[in-house]
Amino acid sequence: MNSLLKRHIYVLAADSLDGRRTGTAGEQKAIQYILSQYELMGFNNTNKNVTKQKFEFNYGYEYTGANEIRINDIAFKRDVDFFPLPGSASANLDLKDVRYAGYGIQAADLNYNDYSTLKDSLAYIISLGSPEGENPHSKYYPYTDVSYKIKTAIQHGAKGIIIINTDSSRYDDIKKDFTKNAADKNIPIVFLKYSAASKLNLSGQKPFSAQLTIAIRPVKREGTNVLAYLNNNSQNTVIIGAHYDHLGHGEDGNSLSGGAHEIHNGADDNASGTAAVIELARILTTSKSKHNNYLFIHFSGEELGLIGSKYFVEHAPIDTASINYMINMDMIGRYQQDKGLEISGLGTSPRAFDFIKKIEYDSLKIKLSEHGVGPTDHTSFYYANIPVLNFFTGTHEDYHKPGDDAHKINYDKQVSIIYLITQIIDSLNNKGVLTFSKTKELNTTDMPAFKVKLGVIPDYMFEGYGLRIDGVNSGQPASNAGMQKGDVIIQIGDYPVTDIMSYMKTLSMFSKGSKTTIRFIRNNQETIADLQF
Numbered sequence: 133m134n135s136l137l138k139r140h141i142y143v144l145a146a147d148s149l150d151g152r153r154t155g156t157a158g159e160q161k162a163i164q165y166i167l168s169q170y171e172l173m174g175f176n177n178t179n180k181n182v183t184k185q186k187f188e189f190n191y192g193y194e195y196t197g198a199n200e201i202r203i204n205d206i207a208f209k210r211d212v213d214f215f216p217l218p219g220s221a222s223a224n225l226d227l228k229d230v231r232y233a234g235y236g237i238q239a240a241d242l243n244y245n246d247y248s249t250l251k252d253s254l255a256y257i258i259s260l261g262s263p264e265g266e267n268p269h270s271k272y273y274p275y276t277d278v279s280y281k282i283k284t285a286i287q288h289g290a291k292g293i294i295i296i297n298t299d300s301s302r303y304d305d306i307k308k309d310f311t312k313n314a315a316d317k318n319i320p321i322v323f324l325k326y327s328a329a330s331k332l333n334l335s336g337q338k339p340f341s342a343q344l345t346i347a348i349r350p351v352k353r354e355g356t357n358v359l360a361y362l363n364n365n366s367q368n369t370v371i372i373g374a375h376y377d378h379l380g381h382g383e384d385g386n387s388l389s390g391g392a393h394e395i396h397n398g399a400d401d402n403a404s405g406t407a408a409v410i411e412l413a414r415i416l417t418t419s420k421s422k423h424n425n426y427l428f429i430h431f432s433g434e435e436l437g438l439i440g441s442k443y444f445v446e447h448a449p450i451d452t453a454s455i456n457y458m459i460n461m462d463m464i465g466r467y468q469q470d471k472g473l474e475i476s477g478l479g480t481s482p483r484a485f486d487f488i489k490k491i492e493y494d495s496l497k498i499k500l501s502e503h504g505v506g507p508t509d510h511t512s513f514y515y516a517n518i519p520v521l522n523f524f525t526g527t528h529e530d531y532h533k534p535g536d537d538a539h540k541i542n543y544d545k546q547v548s549i550i551y552l553i554t555q556i557i558d559s560l561n562n563k564g565v566l567t568f569s570k571t572k573e574l575n576t577t578d579m580p581a582f583k584v585k586l587g588v589i590p591d592y593m594f595e596g597y598g599l600r601i602d603g604v605n606s607g608q609p610a611s612n613a614g615m616q617k618g619d620v621i622i623q624i625g626d627y628p629v630t631d632i633m634s635y636m637k638t639l640s641m642f643s644k645g646s647k648t649t650i651r652f653i654r655n656n657q658e659t660i661a662d663l664q665f
């Protein structure tokens with residue numbers, strides 16, 4: 133298998149595929165290669181067939197005409213002062229009775245309601261944050277979500293919404309964070325930056341007047357999932373999946389290379405998982421066990437926000453109730469003995485997956501996690517109440533950078549990981565249909581990434597005290613502070629950093645430009661450095 137894996141990964145991560153960005157010619161070349169592999173395995177009849185599943189999605193928007201807003205006769209300029217939020221409709225509205233709804237929070241559980249003294253109106257101005265800012269330890273934290281504020285305003289009759297930043301310390305050059313895929317809201321929704329919002333007299337009792345002229349059109353993109361179905365005439369189907377798309381040259385703003393526009397080959401992320409799906413298909417098509425049907429899926433659009441796997445779950449060509457469980461592989465090519473292999477999702481069917489705690493193969497060091505939610509495609513299946521297992525060998529200094537190349541893959545260990553997965557599939561064959569369980573998850577859906585960035589690649593699998601980093605991104609705060617790969621962060625300012633969760637919470641306590649210190653361990657020596665966000 134070693135030489136087959138090598139061939140798949142060298143082809144998929146070649147420069148000629150141009151980084152396999154969703155919707156490009158490079159992605160089409162990857163599809164051709166994947167299809168050719170299934171054809172060689174005889175996927176050309178009703179019991180073994182391979183199909184393409186195309187999907188169209190909105191990704192940000194473009195301006196189609198003049199975009200202007202005026203509030204109480206103060207004119208605001210597009211992009212300088214405001215920008216429409218994705219999901220906003222185009223409109224030309226002249227509104228006379230626009231009310232300031234404070235933070236736009238209506239929280240019965242907290243006995244707090246910004247709408248209690250307002251009469252329902254056609255439009256609202258709403259501040260970001262809460263009476264306690266955006267502190268994740270605050271009881272208001274769940275109500276700081278922008279999507280929540282929009283939904284609540286619409287319930288109060290809003291036909292237009294102006295979200296404003298009233299916190300001078302908050303970084304608000306955030307258009308890029310909002311250029312993602314967003315559901316259509318059918319009304320105009322704009323965001324006003326701090327410098328512009330500070331021109332409004334929010335303490336006055338009189339309603340505002342506002343003219344909103346918004347002319348935008350969502351940018352349509354297309355991706356393609358590849359589905360190979362092995363019908364064993366079972367009632368149930370097991371999904372084995374991995375995304376094959378990658379970053380192209382970083383055009384979508386998801387590269388960590390600091391602005392270089394080289395090809396991002398994505399050998400580990402995720403030619404490694406793609407090759408593994410193909411080889412698992414080879415093993416399972418010749419297996420004598422017919423307990424399940426198998427659907428091998430190569431997802432697109434993962435790097436843009438799990439778009440291909442979400443689309444699959446919502447438009448599955450098989451009954452999703454017949455899906456027994458889902459196995460996902462994302463980055464399984466850089467096994468290192470100190471970090472090991474992470475298998476997550478054990479909590480999504482605890483009794484069925486319990487045996488995995490004792491499983492061994494070829495001295496692989498295995499780390500287990502209960503969580504059904506993570507930054508890759510199994511999450512889409514977890515949210516559809518399907519038991520999931522995700523396999524991952526960890527981040528590294530080439531993560532989302534042009535250096536993620538085929539010659540750096542640990543092929544021997546990747547073979548071991550694939551055989552370990554076949555052992556797990558075999559053991560699950562005796563367990564019938566798996567029962568789904570929800571796991572404890574931190575809800576971060578729709579959270580706009582407003583917060584400061586440290587510019588490090590966290591080691592999600594580090595189990596010691598603190599946050600170990602797998603790399604730093606040049607020109608960003610951590611690298612400016614002299615930090616290096618392997619450093620373990622233990623404190624930022626006054627906040628101790630004990631693990632990845634406390635690291636994320638700590639970051640949200642700082643704003644752009646703020647100066648503090650960072651404490652970290654390097655070669656068993658504690659170091660302190662000045663840090664500026």
Ligand SMILES: [Zn+2]
Nearest residue numbers: 401402462463
């Ligand atoms: Zn990936």
